[in-house]
Amino acid sequence: MEKSKIENGGVSLYFYEKNTRVGNDLIRAYTVIDIDVDNDVQFVSIKFDESLANIKKVDLRKCKKVFPQVTAISMNGNVSIPNSMFPNVTAPRFHKTSLLNSFYMDENTVIDMKGCSNIGPHAFDGCKAVDLINTECVKSCAKTSFCNSSFMNQPFKDGVKMAGSILIDIDENADNIIIPSYVTFIAPNATEKFKYNGIKMLTIHSLDTLKILNQNISKKMNLVDTIVLSDKVGITDSFKILHRCKNIKVDNNNRYYKSVAGMLYNKETTELLVCPSGKTGKVEIPDGVIRIRQFSFYESKIEAVRIPGSVCIFEPNAFKDCYFLRELTFCDGLETIKTTHLSDRYFQPYAVSNCEKIETIILPKTLKCIGKFFDNSVTVSNIKIPENIRVIESGAFQKLKGDVKLPDTLQYIGYNNFSYVDSITTKQHIPGLFTCFGDSLTGGIIKINIADNVMFISKIEVYTIAIWREQIEDELALTGLSDSILKKIDEMSIKSKNHFLVLQNYEQRKNNKLKEYIVRESGHIGMQCVRENNTEMMIKLLNTGLVSEKRLKVLLSVSNDKKNAIMSAYLLNAINKINHEDNQDLIL
Structure with a gap:
């Protein structure tokens, strides 16, 4: 099918008037897919005005043509072009708050991202610039935004590559990945690398960095061997990222936190904050800890926990989704075990939630009160x-x-x-x-x-x-x-109307009302025993001596029909007892 053309100011745009398949690609009608620019044209303008009334989209990303004579452009946001098409354009192309093209800026160019919140696909493709400023507003970008750019071609420094304050790549094989304190956003390409299963150490230098990691990669990151908190990390209530490791270390000069046996506590060691989900084996919480914070043991792989007698506050979901936890030992000194409410909500989660593998719970001799602590996933015997x-x-x-x-x-x-x-x-x-x-x-x-x-x-x-x-x-x-x-x-x-219940109580007390009930219902009770093959209940019924010989024979006939040899034997024995006046009880 022939392509249609629109010409305007030395610029020709080509499109199909019907949906057309070109190779493996389906080209939608009225989508511009090709362009020509006259040799003397230095400024290209593509805007959706009356001249492009029927055009729905301009997508030139697969067009390989190059127009080096063009030094300036003006285009709407829904016009997609590769940087290579206009290599000598001297200004980045923004639309509203999105950077769409950086073109081939040289290494001496400073790209100002002030007010920009999004970076489009392949925006820096081929760009030689290495200086990006005012990137604090960037909140999103594509996986390909920095592909084939000088930013990606730079060497790793402390295990990371940065574009301004944007973390764009990490070296998953580095001995220690140090996240700069000025990071404001983590690009998808770097986020993907955090899924790598062999990261040895991750060092966090600021509270803001901790928050950004919590927001961006806490749910996606595979277990890191060790996460290190520097002395600059301050107080926070969110430690999601710290669960995604096997061991936590804290700089000795940190004023707020400390690490004991690879777990995170407050500086005074009175609150347990995080047990890493990668930690295994048995954990002993130090004496003197009085509070176990919510989600402290979230998804932890530990198998046993010793809780000292000093603990008096168990926050909701302190032990949540601990699928390997088998034993909880509460030490003497504890007088109350129950979940501490953190709000006025009617429903409060339990301290132990969804830990179905627990087999052993050892309660302290000093315990005086136990309340809501274990949810219904805990089925200890x-x-x-x-x-x-x-x-x-x-x-x-x-x-x-x-x-x-x-x-x-x-x-x-x-x-x-x-x-x-x-x-x-x-x-x-x-x-x-x-x-x-x-x-x-x-x-x-x-x-x-x-x-x-x-x-x-x-x-x-x-x-x-x-x-x-x-x-x-x-x-x-x-x-x-x-x-x-x-x-x-x-x-x-x-x-x-529970026959087995009646028989058990009659066994204890020969109550006349129970006796009357059994005599009246003995046929139904016996039939239920035969139907359900409940030999235990049948023996209790026969031991009452309240079933007539006639009913016994009916039950024996039905049992024989069902080929239940054991029950038939008990019934036959009961009939013989009546005939020989043998009052010895049957035993299962």
Whole structure:
């Protein structure tokens, strides 16, 4: 297809009137892709006025023509040209706050970037200038902005290449990359280099540099072996970049921070600020630390932490996304373990969040109160609750598993605790014991042993069961454990329609109401056992001696049909017991 042409002042522009494929490229209609300039034309103007009414875009980046006679140009921002097209233009081309072309400025030219916030693609391609001033406003540029320029061709100094205050490249193989204190922006090309996995050391000289690194590369940078903070780095609340290393060092003359065992603390060693995410193994926090700051251990690869008795402030998300953390040891001296609220928001994150590999939690003997500290990702089994504890606040043990023994000193249990445990043993009733399971939808049954009085209750939070549990809790507070309360628990078993729960409580107390329920429902209970292949529940049912011979034979027939040999054997044995008056209980 023939190209159309527009001529104006010795300048000819060529375009297609329809979408056209040239080689592998699709050229859009009314996009200028070629140009000619008469030999006597020194000034070229391309503006979208009436003469270019139908033109939508001028894209000459792939045009290889050169017009050395042109020394000045005037063009709109949506005109794209390579620097090589006009090698003798003597002034950079800006549009609003963007630098689009520097052309072939020589090494003696100073390029003033005052007011410029963006640098376009290939803006410095072929540029020989090495002096860029007033770059503080630059906030963005393309990966190719400095390609094939003197800025990129300069040697590395302290592991970096600079264009004014813009960091444009780093030497990922340098022994130490020292980030200048005057850096105001990091170009994408340098940002990409920070993803390299072998950077040995990164030295930061100012607080502003730390903030810029936080903003630009903290999420992209691979682990650096060591990050060094010089004595010039001042107080800040953001340490994102410091998590992206294996070891932190601080200049001894820094007035605000110090490093202990590769971790960052305040100068007085009373606050732990950062444990690098690349740190591994076991960490021992020094005695005297009183606060563990939020995100201190963010994504850390540590496996165990020893927390001294001096710590009294655990900020939200102090241990967040620690996927390798397996053990937390709290030393004696700690009296309270709970997350410290940093605001008035209703929802506060837990100090330990999304650390699902934790297997061992050792609580101190001095502990008196534990509150919201572990989120529901922590599912430790059989934790030992200290003898001196007084209060377990709401949400302290959301997903604790196994068997729990509560000490005599405990005075209160808050909501949303012990929803996943198998049993709770205590010598006396503790306020909150029957209502602590919270919004548990886990189902299942929990065994409660109060002074050798065993009872089983449903953990699921159904409205009717919740009301019964509250009534039991209120009566226990007034009268203590009594036959009346045990009868209510048995009635609650019946109301729950949980056959296994009824059988377990009947096993403990031959209550008449439980007996009547089992006699009435023995056929349904037996069928459920056969259907679910629940041999344990079937044995409990048979040991009650409340199933008639007729029902046993029906159940035996169904079990035989399902080819459940073990259950059939138990049923046949129960039928034989009736005929021979053998009252010995069955054992699984």
